[in-house]
Amino acid sequence: MSWEVVIGLEVHVQINSKTKAFCGCSTAFGAEPNSQTCPVCLGMPGQLPVLNHIAVDKTILTGLAINATINLESRFDRKNYFYPDLPKGYQITQFSVPLVDGGYLDIASNDGKKRIGITRIHMEEDAGKSMHEGLDAVSHIDLNRSGVPLMEVVSEPDMRSADEAIAYLKQLHQLIRFLDVSGGNMEKGQFRCDANVSVRQFGAPLGTRAELKNLNSFRFIKQGIEYEVIRQIELIEDGGTVVQETRLYDSVKGETRSMRSKEEAHDYRYFPEPDLPPLRISAEEVALIRAGMPELPPQLRQRFEEEYGLSAYDADVLTQTRDLATWYEQLVAAHPKDPKRCANWMANELLGRLNEQGQNISNAPIDAKTLAVLLDRIDDGTISGKIAKDVLDTMIKTGQSADQIIEEKGLKQVSDTGAIDALIKEIIEANPKQVEQYRGGRDKLFGFFVGQVMKATRGQANPSVVNTRLKALL
Amino acid sequence: MAFSSLTCLQQRLDAGETTAVALAQHYLDRIQKYNPGLNAFVDCNVPHVLAQAGASDAYRATHGARLLEGLPIAVKDIFCTSNGPTQCCSKILHNYHAPYDAHVITRLKEAGAVLVGKTNMDEFAMGSSTETSAFGTCRNPWNTATIPGGSSGGSAAAVAAALTPAAIGTDTGGSIRQPAALCGITGLKPTYGRVSRRGIIAFASSLDQAGPMTQTVRDAAMIGAVISGHDPADATSVADAPRVDWLGACESRDMTGLKIGRPREYFIDGMHDGVRASVDAALEQCRKLGAEIIDVSLPHTKYAVAAYYVIAPSEASANLSRYDAVRFGHRCDSPEDLLDMYTRSRDEGFGEEVKRRILTGAFALSSGYYDAYYLKAQQVRTLIRQDFEHAFEHVDVMATPTSPVPAFRIGEKTDDPLTMYLSDVFTIAVNLAGLPALSQPCGMADDLPVGLQWIAPAWQEGAVLSAAAAYEAATAWHRQHPALFTGDAA
Known part of the structure; x- marks a missing residue:
């Protein structure tokens, strides 16, 4: 039998904001437990939420970037359930009318470009953290995360493989991150994904889905979905039926297991949050946010290919983050002569070296202008491309400028004809046999003489001068 | 001095005839003498009261008097205060000390008021008789065998017996106006959004509103002016609300040209004859003062109680989820596990009426029932609001009885929640519509006070104050006091 996999994803994205969704507490990660709390996010009696408008703006920006509708009037609701890390006994979320409705992302798939529908993006607050490990018979609660602003991005069930799911998530x-609406750090829980997975015969109606939780890396998402797909197919082929349930992914065992069934599912008793009036946004505010929208990766990629003649690969590498793209354009501005060479040096040489040292472009020890000077020194013949790579090594280690390193290490290329001629004459005298063979027609020996000159100059002789002079003197 | 109004006490302080400390001592003596028989106060910290009074006298001496300088005011146990316990008269908040003052408390302190203590109330403001209080029933000063009304019964009884010249209550379905009526005092519920709810322990967030309970209309206006106004930390507190000339409105002495609506749905069979007679007489008095009495109809009134008892418990069921024994409040002994801690702590901490409302609300919001109950109730709420809007196209204010009956006997309705709920039949619609309303004494029935309720369009507190002030100036009901408490403490 041939099976079709159907996947929909719910992604919780922590919104970049110094303060929480409904109070002024800090959202900084890793602080002393419960040090970033106040009566509001502790759910103390009589305390009221006040909406953080930065979080609203960032959700709108995201909505505009996925070509969605911004609801000029949306609403907050209470989602009721008891858990010790949920101080109020309800989460403030958007249930009936979300801020953002209907959009999409285009991903690359095996069949070319594919459009993945996005049902909605709604705002909500995060819960705190319960800690059970290493504690005997008690649990500890850390409410620093309580009230941190999130947006939940809910996709349509449009993905047909784990690879498509990963492609969508990476997009x-x-x-x-490009929009600076979130740090997107998965280890810090800033980008968390739940996957709804079902299988069906091609052309059949949707199968019963299982919701997978605890997928906290791209690798686990892929593994979890792939495991779940096989589990469901085997179950059905063995005559069983898939039941609607929430399943937890166990990354140690690499399997999913039932967490709660449909019957045990919570009745969240959603109702409009009476402490917050409807969220009204004006068309002018939306227009203002749209005007401030940065160029997005697909447009940037296209522009880099067209304007700078970059390969699709280089364009992709250099548009991965906004910092990379900005850095590249600063480099081109400082070295406008050859944007392709700029891309080669940045993508292959610079990023490779930074990567080895566990650094990235935003904390690189050199800036774009500094790298541009190095490229200038290749162009003006001061150093060869080969030497330049050594210079770059030193630049990254020490943060020194190219000129400083060339000067200090005496790496300046030798282009003086007189000096090179003198060297060549010495070499001709020292190797009479090779000279004879060369003159007798063994052209291949030319490389031998070049090598001898380079050796004598420790690679600093200008290769084109060497070539010309060797030909003349031989 | 016992039954002096705030206005009168302020004049005496300004004239140097008394001091804040002397006033505080006077009321503290009365609390000491009379509170054991009334149970109006649940907390009163004598040294703290005297310290505030001393500080007020010092402030007056150096800076002059603020709006409520040196005036003693009691607050319902629902207001969080950074000094002393805030327990909402519930076991689940046993000995809870809030780390902050409610916005209303901050405003009162900044105006120089002396906070004399916390008053008794129905647990979490759920009740109409103050019988559901974890601290025991409060008694009506006019007849201590009867209830003072509720839920702000402690505040009403304390003012009626002059254990304080004024108090603050909260009103979700009539909890200021009904006890004010039953205790023969004045109580004002402002427009929803006029007074910040921050630091008021929430019962039903879309209905709760704080207001003054006083001897006179002008006293209510004095406090209203202080506690009202925008609070950026309460998103439902309205930023650009129309302003009120609080004290100016109370200068009104005649009703010439005033169109008073008499909603026929508020004069029903089954209401107490004495109440009907008192209110009819009051309306006749208004006519003599120049008002025109116009028959109006609020056709959806009969659904108000039902809609209220879906909406308020629904909101309460969520608002009371935070009492989970995790961070504060009562926790049961040696819980076996999380579920046991939740269920046993809440079972032990909440009283019967609170549990009944949490269950009602959780049920109304349940999947499959939401549309039939909560959504339907919200639709009814819209119709009730529209009823008022239509009626106010023809009249300036409306006058109704506040309660269909005078104070009933303690225990009379505790076994019959539905009958108890009907105590608020004339007050609930006002909360559903978010309107300002005031109750003032207008007669006696069975030797117990009867209240007259004034209702105005949203933000027109000035209209209810004007009408009530003119009526008060022409009558003497507000000067009647319960005989048991007319003697001075000394």
Whole structure:
């Protein structure tokens, strides 16, 4: 039998904001437990939420970037359930009317470009953290995360493989970082994904889905979905039926297991949050946010290919983050002569070296202008491309400028004809046999003489001068 | 001095005839003498009261008097205060000390008021008789065998017996006006959004509103002016609300040209004859003062109680989820696990009426029932609001009885929640519509006070104050006091 996999994703994205969704507490990660709390996010009696408008603006920006509708009037609702890390006993979320409705992301798939529908993006607050490990018979609660602003991005069930799911997630992940709406750090829980997975015969109606939780890396998402797909197919082929349930992914065992069934599912008793009036946005505010929208990865990629003649690969590498793209354009501005060479040096030489040292472009020890000077020194013949790579090594290690390093290490290329001629004459005298063979027609020996000159100059002789003079003197 | 109005006490302070400390001592003596028989106060910290009074006298001496300088005011136990316990008269908040003052408390302190203590109330403001209080029933000063009304019964009884010249209550379905009526005092519920709810322990967030309970209309206006106004930390507190000339409105002495609506749905069979007679007489008095009495109809009134008892418990069921024994409040002994801690702590901490409302609300919001109950109730709420809007196209204010009956006997309705709920039949619609309303004494029935309720369009507190002030100036009901408490403490 041939099976079709159907996947829909719910992604919780932590919105970049110094303060929480409904109070002024800090959202900084890793602070002393419960040090970033106040009566509001502790759910103390009589305390009221006040909406953080930065979080609203960032959700709108994301909505505009996925070509969605911004609801000029949306609403907050209470989602009721008891858990010790949920101080009020309800989460403030958007249930009936979200801020953002209907959009899409285009991903690359095996069949070319594919459009993945996005049902909605709604705002909500995060819960705190319960800690059970290493504690005997008690649990500890850390409410620093309580009230941190989130947006939940809900996709349509449009993905047909784990690879498509990953492609969509990476696209979304890139987008939210590009827009600076989230740090997107998965280890810090800033980008969390739940996957709804079902299988069906091609052309059949949707199968019963299982919701997978605890997928906290791209690798686990892929593994979790792939495991779940096989589990469901085997179950059905063995005559069983898939039941609607929430399943937890166990990354140690690499399997999913039932967490709660449909019957045990919570009745969240949603109702409009009476402490917050409807969220009204004016068309002018939306227009203002749209005007401030940065160029997005697809447009940037296209522009880099067309304007700078970059390969699709280089364009893709250099548009992964906004910092990369900005850095590249600064480099081109400082070295406008050859944008392709700029891309080669940045993508292959610079990023490779930074990567080895666990650094990235935003904390690189050199800036774009500094790298441009190095490229200038190749162009003006001061150093060869080969030497330049050594210079770059030193630049990254020490943060020194190219000129400083060339000067200090005496790496300046030798282009003086007189000096090179003198060297060549010495070499001709020292190797009479090779000279004879060369003159007798063994052209291949030319390389031998070049090598001898370079050796004598420790690679600093200007290769084109060497070539010309060797030909003349031999 | 016992039954002096705030206005009168302020004049005496300004004239140097008394001091804040002397006033505080006077009321503290009365609390000490009379509170054991009334149970109006649940907390009163004598040294703290005297310290505030001393500080007020010092402030007056150096800076002059603020709006409520040196005036003693009691607050319902629902207001969080950074000094002393805030327990909402519930076991689940046993000995809870809030780390902050409610916005209303901050405003009162900044105006120089002396906070004399916390008053008794129905647990979490759920009740109409103050019988559901974890601290025991409060008694009506006019007849201590009867209830003072509720839920702000402690505040009403304390003012009626002059254990304080004024108090603050909250009103979700009539909890200021009904006890004010039953205790023969004045109580004002402002427009929803006029007074910040921050630091008021929430019962039903879309209905709760704080207001003054006083001897006179002008006293209510004095406090209203202080506690009202935008609070950026309460998103439902309205930023650009129309302003009120609080004290100016109370200068009104005649009703010439005033169109008073008499909603026929508020004069029903089954209401107490004495109440009907008192209110009819009051309306006749208004006619003599120049008002025109116009028959109006609020056709959806009969659905108000039902809609209220879906909406308020629904909101309450969520608002009371935070009492989960995790961070504060009562926790049961040696819980076996999380579920046991939740269920046993809440079972032990909440009283019967609170549990009944949490269950009602959770049920109304449940999947499959939401549309039939909560959504329907919200639709009814819209119709009730529209009823008022239509009626106010023809009249300036409306006058109704506040309660269909005078104070009933303690225990009389505790076994019959539905009958108890009907105590608020004339007050609830006002909360659903978010309107300002005031109750003032207008007669006696069975030797117990009867209240007259004034209702105005949203933000027109000035209209209810004007009408009530003119009526008060022409009558003497507000000067009647319960005989048991007319002697001075000393």
